[in-house]
Amino acid sequence: MNGNSAATEQVATEQQAREQALVEQVVASFETATDPRLKQLMQALTRHLHAFLCAVRLTEEEWQAAIGFLTAAGHITDDKRQEFILLSDVLGASMQTIAINNEAYANATEATVLGPFFVEGSPEIPLGGDLSGGAAGQPCWVEGTVTDTDGTPMAGARIEVWEADEDGFYDVQYDDDRMAARGHLFTDEAGTYRFWAITPTPYPIPHDGPVGALLDAVGRSPMRASHLHFDVRAEGKRTLITHIFVRGDELLTRDAVFGVKDSLVHDFVQHPAGTPTPDGRDLGARSWAGVRFDVVLAPAHTATGTGIPSADRSL
Template sequence: MTSARQISTEQETREQALVDRVLRSFADCESPRLKQLMEGIVRHLHEFLRDVRLTEVEWKEGIDFLTAVGHITDDKRQEFILLSDTLGASMQTVTINNEAYGDATEATVFGPFFVEGAPEVPRGGDISFGATGQPCWVEGTVKDIEGNPLPGTRIEVWEADEAGLYDVQYDDGRTAARAHLFTDDEGRYSFWGVTPTPYPIPHDGPVGKMLGATGRSPMRASHLHFMVSAPACRTLVTHIFVRGDELLESDTVFGVKDSLVQDFVEQPASTPTPDGRVVEGSWARTRFDIVLARA
């Protein structure tokens, strides 16, 4: 750690002069919003550099780290999202852009594993498509803030399998544990998935090294992803989490909110299922009622 030392007035003046010169370089920026963003990042970046008295060696190590994050990123792995997630930047952006609105369901991080074009399943269908794990029945309603049912709402759902892996983390091109469905005329939805389990974010790259160096775990609390969209409503991106999971307080991307923690109730083997499906062994069920804010 750099020892604290008194910075002379002359040195402070020189450093501030550089900040001012960089800020003036954006004077001709035609976009007011872009100018605001660039000036803001310059102010905060220079404030950080001056506050911690960054050394040139540390600057080089930081550049090398960001370079490594870029090199490992591809069409299946977004290391920059992982970096944003583990620094709380993703969750803070979600919080800023999803202000509290009545009883609207809270949003949380999007994550790096959403895939466009997931298959459609009917209400009560099975999204697992062979993914390993304990069968889990998920049901609920989607309503607006006034309590009106929202028929025809599109619900995207995706999750990891029992091994803690998403389908895109396999090399065989499978589609599993993800799908989309629509609510019925009364705003109801239901589907079979698998009971969520804890898993580590990919930690074999630079973000994993950062977590290890700082004494942090890569583990995420057990969760199931939702993206819910209806006309005239704000699209909701959220998860539900498993009550009792010991990782709820230490989720590595800071995504847990108390309102999103749900009971996943295990059903003994031979317990009748809601739709008459025959399940070998135990299964679980949960209910998640969703309230969408107006756009």
């Protein structure tokens, strides 16, 4: 979009009054809402949206381009791809919402974005099992504990894990209905867990649609830092949706969706071929990596807002 010189021009008092009158008219139209929260949201949205329009002096051509962008985002969205989540992610809106709804609490593990590639129905694997499902990549041993903020082990905590393969693709991005590099398991009585995955590698978010065009237009990269997704749940505890990132990844400071937090960066220790594995698995001539991730869950009452409804998590 081209700059609009009118944005820097003085707006006449009469014109400002006309524009403000419209804002108040639209805000008043939501007074009849019976849901007080919906009323608050719509009136605040109206005020902020109109403030933006007036501040930048949006042109009709720019408005039409924006409508076209949103229309294209809708057209490319399907049951496997959610372009509006991508848009929210690259604008930092996803991370801001997460920050608001997951306030810091004691030593609880920090949360980060869900991302667009979570799907329901992942296979359950046993402790020490392999969730790679044939996905290409270096074997990676992942282990740790799940506790509350007092250090009490969380027995039976449900851990959902998903990741991209070494080529940077999630299973849902292939056309063969495969399910790979995702699964769930449960902690033991001591709150410990362990499984085989694949070593995370950097990859781009889908950038062949309108969000990718936006990033290209502003000179931003679509690349995400290497990471492994976690969704951890235990009775009476705040659900944790987070990642762990690979220390040393050059993309840590410019992750496309602003998902990196220092506390979530971990050492993925490399082991040459022939090094004994923790569970005695024979990897032959393959090297492997290992990482430890100890999860600390906050009490459920510390969550603010409504979070992400379970029924919507497949988006």
